[in-house]
Each structure stands twice: as C-alpha cells, then as structure tokens.
Amino acid sequence: MSEQKKTFVVTRFDPDQDAAPRQQSYEVPVQPDWKVLDALNYIKDEIDPTLSHRWSCRMAVCGSCGMMVNGKPSLTCKDACADYGDRVEVAPLANFPIVRDLVVELEAFLEKLRSVKPYILVAKERAVEEGTYRQSPEQLEEFKQFSLCINCMLCYAACPVVANEPEFLGPAAIALGHRYNMDSRDEGQHERNEIFRGEGTVFSCSYANECSEVCPKHVDPAAAINQAKFNAVIDWLSGFVTSRGGK
Amino acid sequence: MKHLLLKLEPLIWLLFGQGILIGTMLLTGWILVVGVLAPMGLVSQGALGFARAHSLGSSLLGRLFLLGLLVLPLWKGAHHVRSLSIDFGGVERDAAVASLLYAIAAVGSLLAVVAVVRL
C-alpha cells in the first residue's frame, strides 16, 4: 500500500497549562483510503496520546467528529485525506468555546435545541382507543428532510450570524423546530412561532446559505429557516385577526 | 429599544422581502433609462421631457409605480446594511444601528409619499 507522509497541524489547548490554544505539527504516514479521523486516531495511538478529540460511528451518522479541516467545517470521518495536500490543519469547530484540543463546549447548542420544544405538542393527549396518528406520504415529505439532522453542528461553525449574535437560535435548532411545525400531528405551531420571534429570532438569519452548503446530510437548514420566517410572519399577522390575545 | 425591534421584525422583514422582490424588479428599468440611457443621450429628447414625465408620473399607475420604487428599496437597503453591521461584529451596537437605519427608511418612505402625492 502506498502511504504518503502528510503534516497535520492540530490545535492543542490544555486549560490547566495553556493560556491560549496553540498549534502542534505531526508527521502522519497516511494510507490512501484514510479519512482525516484515521489520521487523528493514528496521532493519538502512535504519536501523542494526550490529543483529545470526539468521534464515534466512523460513518457520518452520529455527528460527533465535526471539526475545522483547512478552515472548513467537516465531518472528519467523512473527509478523505487524499482530498488534501501535504499540509492539513485541523482545528476545533468554529464559533464554539474550546474545552480542550479539538473538543468544543456543546451545552449552548443543547440549550438552543431544547428551547424550540422539539416534540409533538397537542392540546389534548390522544387516548389509546383512538388509535395511532395517520400521516400520508405527502404530509411526511413536508418535514422529512429536516428530520435527518445528526446534530453535528457544522452549520453553526459555518454561520456568520452564529459567530456574531450569541442569542441567535442557529440553523439546526430552527430546522428542528420547523420540522415539528410542519409535522401534521403537531399542534404547537403558535408556541414555536412565538419562540421563533423571540430573543433567538429567526429573522436574524441573513440567508448566507453557508449552513446548507456544509451540511453533510443535505438537511438544507437555510430552507427551513426561511420557510420558518414566512410561517412566523403568517402567525404574527393572524394574531391580529384571531382572538388569541394578540402578540 | 431591542424589545421594540423584536416586535417589529416580522413587519420589517415583509418590507425588506418586498424591497428585494418588487423593488429590484421596478428598479432595473428605472436605473437603466433614468440613470444611464437618458443621461448618455441614448433616449429621444421628448421621452423624459417635463410634459411627458409629469403626465406619466401623475397617472394612477405612475404614482403606484413610483411609490413602490421609492419606498421598497429603502427597506431592503436598511435591513441589509444592518446585517452588514452585524457581520462585522456589531451586535452590541445593533439596537442603535438598526433604529437609525429603519428611521432613515421610514423618513424616506414618508418623503416618498409626499413626493408622489404632490406630483
């Protein structure tokens, strides 16, 4: 097997020892079929066991291994080393506080996800005797794409608004909320649309479309966000017409 | 102020969206003729002479066209300049910047109504 030596310039940060993140270079004999994650695991196994990075499924479904590779957000288990030259820079996901090395603080992301009430909301719980919900393929199509998100957060690393507006809900959270708003079983649209018009406002999105460009699962969060804007406006307008207490 | 801006966002977004959609469509021909072709003398003398221009502009359709042309691009402009401010790290100053920009658009819109009515 023809292996090739590549230099991996990896961000390192130990909060107990380093004032700020620094970079460390490693020479890695890269096999032709390796992904970037394989190179990182080689570094940890063979060169420097102190390197910390998140990964799990190795097949682009768990969303754990998101990092910046040569300045672009990518899933390291999906990106082939062969796509890069002799020098590969690996950094933690942009726009997130850095916990250690390539590991970022997730909690804010989880808070934003929770805040959109990502579950079926109904006014009255369905009794068992009423049977299951029925949903046609057409109804499923309206939200299915947005349910494919693996929470890898590449979209947050790509979004210029996330970088500049800490309150912004962000692509994945809005796409998730929109997924439930478009679910025919859900009755919580008004509640979620109020959240969408609140502090984390969907209207902060300036349609850079970067989120959709980097999404590895083709969820197209930009479509979700801009559909959500439209729906939020309809909801806002209907508040003046119906007797909902107005908002 | 930030709370007021949040409450008005849906309305501003509607104006901004129409500013891009309708405003852009109306602006193209206007800029082409009034801004480029006529000043370069590529349009016949009488086309934008006062008599014809005033007759067109003061018709009902003319007034509606001019109203859309003057008002909508201002809201697109204001919203995008605000966005640009945020793109360059301006979230702290956003309430002030947004208020200023939307105030400019609002004043421009009022002046536009006056300008069209007094034709």
Next chain:
Amino acid sequence: MARPVNPHAMTPSRPGRTRTAPPQAPNGWYAQPRMLRYLLFDATGIVYLLVGFVALRVVWALGSGPAAWAELMRQLRNPLYVAFHLLALVCVVFVAVRFFRLFPKAQPGHIGPAKPPPGPVILAGLYAAWIGVTLVVTAILAGWVLR
C-alpha cells in the same frame, strides 16, 4: 491560524466545569469566494439606499416644475452619477440572480390548503416577471411606447 468572533458565541448560560478558550473562526473566513459574495449581497444595501434617495430627488424635482426637472436631468448627466447608476445596475442584477436562486426553497410546504408550485416553475416565473417588468418600464420611460 484563527481570528476571534463574538466572545459569547455559543456560550452556555451556566459555565462548565473547566476553563474554556474563547470561540474563534478560521483565518481568511470572510475572504473565501462564497463568503465574499454573501458580504457583497449585504453591501448592496448601501447602494439600494442611495438609489432610493436619488430617485426621491428625481420625483421631488418632477413635482417642483419644469425648471427643477430640467436642472435635475442636467445633474444626472454628470459622469459620476452615470457611473453610480451603472454600479447600481450591476448591484440590482447581482441581487436578483442570488435572490431568485434562493427564493424557491424558502417557500413553505403549504399555507393552509394552498401549495406552492415546484421550485423550477417558481424560478422561471421570477425571471419572466423580472424581464417582463423591466422591458415594460424601460419601454415606457424611454418613450418607445405611450408617446
């Protein structure tokens, strides 16, 4: 290597157990072509504001009588004004092309019982409307019709 972003970006409401380094973005993030086009898109807002106020001057002059109108038409012949309007034309086309590309997917699946037409139909409709309106406006303003 990296440049700072808002220091509170993606920061949780309660601090974690260990000290974190502030969020950062890659060097040259804004210099990438796609990002530059996005920033240009936002920057066209400046041109739209200016074009709007110039148009306001034009309509105001029209309402102020023949002398004011002739004077404004004379001013518009200044090469700087023409250059500005050429730039504005480029901006408007740039905005239209980008916006039309992004518009179809931003339509929700349904509004009540109504469903939007398929993406390519919306796109074709937008271009048709844009070209149609531009032709009509140009023809009228340039005196090719309604003499």
